[in-house]
Amino acid sequence: MRDSASFGAASLGVLLLVGAALGTGVARTAVDVSDGLTWLPDSPRGEVVQVNPASGRPEVRLRVSGGDALLDVTQKDGLLVILDRRDGQITVLDLATLLASGRRSAPPGPATKVLVSEGRVYVVDRVAGTIANADPVTLVDVGKPWRAGKPLADVVADEAGLVWAADYDGRLHTLEWVADGFRERSGEQVRGAGPATVLVPHARGVTIFGLDGGVVRQVGTGQDVSGSTPRLPGEVLAAQSSPVGLAPAAVPGQGTVVFVSGDRVVRVDTSRLGCPVPSRPVVFRDKVYVPCRGDGKVIVLDRAGKRGGADLDTPGDGDPEIVLDDGKLFISDPGAERGVIVDSDGSTRSVTIRSPSLPVVDPDRPPSTEVPSPPRPSPRPELPQDRDQGRPPESPSAGVPTGGSTAPGGGQVPGAPPGVTVTLANRSATELAVTVSWGAALDNGEKVTGYTVDASGAFTGGTRSAQTTETSAQLSFPCGGSTFCSNGRLDVSVKAWNRVGESTPGTRSWSVPSASDPSTNTPPPQTQTQPPTNDPPPTNDPPPTTTTTTDPPYTPPPPPPVTVPTAGAAVITTITAPYGPTDYTRRVAMSPPSDWAGHDGACQLVNTTQGYTVTISCGATSADIAVETGPNRIVVRAVARDGSRSVDSAVKNAPGPREPQCGKYACFGSGHIVELSPTGKSVDFGQAGAGIGFLVIAVVVQVVGRRRPEEEESER
Template structure:
């Protein structure tokens, strides 16, 4: 008996419900059997970003839609360290800058899949595109392709003339680097077969100081030795003149969108380049704060981080300020990155982060309980609770490789003195080959010419038969040769003189070669003053009271009669514009108040403030391993 119309509809409804139930069950089983891979694979490409939390020693994934941290992964033995996070939709590369260890996190299963030890020497930099990864040793110029899953080096090493600048992928999958020694910019293709050069273009005169940001397609090269901005793409290069000198200019390593921004502390300006592929318009506006990080363009606006105040100023490209993002807990410690249509502002040393959408609206994110946002609950042990999958330890020593660039570092100048050894045997034929005689054999050289004149008359005895032919006055003749015997001493020393001068050209030849790589232009004068730094943070007309210098910097203590506060700052005098470790500490004697600042800074550490009425203060600080301090002073 056939069912009626109403019965048929009920059957179809039931079958649809069962189909949906079966599909949900299959998806649930797939999620459970696959360790959550179905849900995580989708979430990996939803615009979220992984941010480093230094105090917890973990990476946290921030969902920009919910404003919550939905995943955490602990990084072994990295708590309190400086860590750089590189990510795409499939993998996360975690580079511990303090130890040189690199871990690869598979975002599908959230397990560590590879590990690599690249050390802390030189300037190693990790870059990852949508399909590949590379290790760029910017000091030596070596580039090596990596398997992002296992971190195993693949293919041969590509050796470029170091040092290199840049090293990021554009949206077309090309890795861009600049070679200041040649004044060129190079596009590289990275594949499982290794890294290869695709295109080379001229960007500046050789040995100019360059910096570079990688665009969506191509790169923008900044000539810090002049005013040129060079846009390099696969189609060619376009040169634009900046309105201010670009000495000490800073740019983000990666620029997303059509607006490019160059921060120039030395000129006190920010230069904007709209529609960067077409080269304009070019504008500039003044800096109102001392800054140590470059401004970041996002969604047609300029975001300028001011680490000393924990604020991010928002400008239009022409210079009109349209907003201010405030993150007080991030004072002195802020990182900005653009990822998939969102701007993430992270403070690695605090519980705070910000997410800014394309509409410019900022959302606070609490990475742990107690933060201002809606962060998930922080586990007792980072990344170790049921809210996230169990931690898969990094593989044993098998995937760990030594520094792959050790074998390819060319022997710098040990062979320069070698050419002098072939010339050493003639003066001392049997003794010079002996190692102990080498240093001694060179010193007797000036002495042997003085002895050779005594043997020279014996060698010149063949000409004597000519005088005996004149037998008229043999007695007087011996008196004349005796003065003539010293005469050979005058010409003879002239003959050895060329031999000492021969080695001179050989050592002098290598001398120009070490000066060829000229990273020195970056060590320019610090564009900021101590009073400028203290006053920009708190106001109050701070004046310098005393200071102490150390190799690479100077510490200043300042005081404001209006605020009654003491201020201290460590100003760098070398490696200006380059991020190096610097610190400052200010302490009161009776009250026991302590203010300190420590981190990676390009220009200065601090400022730090202590209110100590009727008390004495002392300061200490340093940079790059050197330090200085003072005794108790400024009492009252």
């Protein structure tokens, strides 16, 4: 079992010398302010609370959702963005006025993630595999979203402004925002990474925890680590950010915390420390703080994985939450009235989070003033102010709200968008697209800022949404895994919103037409009534005989037959080790014949020995795949477009890395030092001596550890 970080021999000694001076510092997290005030979630009340750590008292309460919410608070770069995972509502608040400046809907649950980087707000839909750049004021999409074409395991943004996305197939994408869209700077296959992979961002680069595949790697940091651990299946909760020299992640179901500490991978059994279910860790004061679910406490670990201080008990016995802000650590328990502040020197003190005497501020209304300004004239004077007095209330007409928030001067939320229609825009074997249109909503005295379109149906993912300032939007839905694209039903709602809030929705249900039915949601023909004329009365002559010719119904041509390319074809040409023979990644070069390159179904690169699979283009000429120690049989697999059958190419064998052989002082694997020998670990060279010693060993390796020609040939 691989359980140590591996490096090139020449660079390892240098890293040991530099590691004594680097790797410390305080992490910057999503909550990053400089005004000395901190926003904390109060999910049971649906509020966010601004706390003054100097006084230990709350100063502002904002109600952003209903009770029993699941709030994620992101404050950075002067922005405060709140995501309620219970219903998927995202709200951005103007910190100068404490008013909600924008809202948008997203899928509820863990699929949605909000990132703030360099003043931009990125909204991630992990199930749909999309990343959208949202306007930081209105949350309306800016430019084109990035689409992975498959679900995303995790997405983060480092402090340099790069976005890192790991997809379900274990490919790591590096993105940057350019002009009106994302540009992919690089992409690489990470062996062992998959659907449970999580990322920890740093000042530059990320740490990858693919713990279900036993992989830990750092990429783009300038001092990258490639290590491994025993496989740890289950949910993984990584730190929201950390220094590059101390990056932790917790596996609650395994009672384990794994972290990169300098040039090592450390694994800690927290159940032995009285924390059987660890939660998301935070790095503070060069230590790892780990909340313990259900125990109402936080344990502290040092860089070696040992106890780094006394346990911190929190008021309440639930699941502690940790927020790092402005050089202080805030520990709270959802529902508790008090929490704990850990200062930069390690001392602790109490902080009040809930204060019944503090009034609740509604971000959909401006704060009340002592002397209200006179109301401005009504924008619709034909409606008298006393129209509801002395008679029963009338039923509301379309587009006129029945109540709700009111802005200064009488403005209200918009009316419901009228005339919602759905038409088929395009259909293919993999995707169905519709156009949703509607009429302009009444502004009710406050300018309409935009529209939110939500659609639900029995397609993969179940929901789609879009935001726009126009009166139409196009939505796309996947066809795979359901019959939605042939006979499904789509439920659509459109809401208008302004500075005051959201309207009631305009709705429409639409049935997907069959492939042989060219009709869509065509509105009924309009009839016109002609005004009377002074023409003389008609005569009694019989009307002329007319003949009507009915065209036969359109019959689409039959689809082409389902085919697969030739089985056993020579698709793979060579297999190499791009990161060296001790790494567990192999690069496969391919030259697919014409029937393989033009295949209309799906293609995969498969390690049949280990069961690893990577989705590729059928015409791809290169791809990376993970291997393990020993032989690995690699094939390209083509799947029929209807999934009915598949064929494999000719097999190509790829030897994996050799297990290291240990001598007196070091363990060698394929000509590289991968670990100190167990007999040599007790030798204390000192920091400088250890680095120099490794440099000397590196020279010996270069002389006696060169690869023999037959070893190089075995990689092909």
